[in-house]
Amino acid sequence: MRLILLGPPGGGKGTQARLLSEKYKIPQISTGDILREAVKKSTDLGRKAKEYMDKGGLVPDEVVIGIIEDRIHDADCSKGFILDGFPRTVRQAESLGKKLEELDLTIDAVLDLRVDFEEIIKRLSGRRACGECGKGYHIESEPPPKEGICGQCGGRLIQRDDDKSETVKKRLEVYQEKTAPLKDYYQRTGILKTQEGKGDIQSIFRNVCRLIENL
Ligand code: AP5
Numbered sequence: 001m002r003l004i005l006l007g008p009p010g011g012g013k014g015t016q017a018r019l020l021s022e023k024y025k026i027p028q029i030s031t032g033d034i035l036r037e038a039v040k041k042s043t044d045l046g047r048k049a050k051e052y053m054d055k056g057g058l059v060p061d062e063v064v065i066g067i068i069e070d071r072i073h074d075a076d077c078s079k080g081f082i083l084d085g086f087p088r089t090v091r092q093a094e095s096l097g098k099k100l101e102e103l104d105l106t107i108d109a110v111l112d113l114r115v116d117f118e119e120i121i122k123r124l125s126g127r128r129a130c131g132e133c134g135k136g137y138h139i140e141s142e143p144p145p146k147e148g149i150c151g152q153c154g155g156r157l158i159q160r161d162d163d164k165s166e167t168v169k170k171r172l173e174v175y176q177e178k179t180a181p182l183k184d185y186y187q188r189t190g191i192l193k194t195q196e197g198k199g200d201i202q203s204i205f206r207n208v209c210r211l212i213e214n215l
Helices: 013-024 031-040 044-053 061-071 090-102 117-126 165-179 181-189 201-213
Strands: 002-006 028-030 081-084 109-114 127-130 136-138 192-196
Touching: 002 013, 002 181, 013 028, 013 081, 013 109, 013 201, 028 031, 031 044, 031 061, 031 081, 044 061, 061 090, 090 181, 109 181, 109 201, 117 127, 117 165, 165 181, 181 192, 192 201
Parallel strands: 002 081, 002 109, 028 081, 109 192
Antiparallel strands: 127 136
């Protein structure tokens, strides 16, 4: 099974992708996570990406397209994958389409998680992640057992730089301009599925699984 998770920043793509990856035993491929890891390690890619990420902009298409084209060849993708945060522009979607065609593969569904602006702000301002193992939390909806400390490894929880309010505003503008048009793009190919993204995480997950199993 090959899936794309669409949706605004904070829409719950990462949260649902992790649950889906566990249930269906296929990898979650998050360009955001790959880029953050590169920033953390201060690689050439990381240094280049950081400039854009810190401002809430998109990393250039050719950079992320290259990352995905390499990643989908890995052995763990042979039974499928979940793309989380890619594609994010029509150009990225077109390149992905071409690449999959070359490999004689298709995308089974594009899942658009719908969440309103107010909820996004609440989610991103409360999001925290472990600086050691990367496990994600939310101070209200998924709090750690002990404030500021990861329940999995005991690491310190940190806030993503791009979750600060000014950068969130920019990310939302970029989403509207560059990524929202992908809904029409995939609607035309008949594989777009829309799912209400507000509500209990497990209920959303059950609905998403139902959508997938009915494909
Ligand atoms: P990326 O990491 O992809 O950020 P994003 O798309 O803005 O998405 P988020 O990770 O913020 O949100 P999410 O939808 O995964 O929500 P989550 O599940 O975490 O990208 C970061 C940057 O990298 C970009 O700005 C760009 O610069 C660059 N980049 C990445 N991909 C790129 C590409 N393809 N092209 C160019 N540049 C690219 O949930 C958010 C919070 O809400 C969490 O705390 C969670 O616990 C909570 N939550 C989740 N679901 C619920 C729920 N149902 N109810 C209550 N709380 C919930």
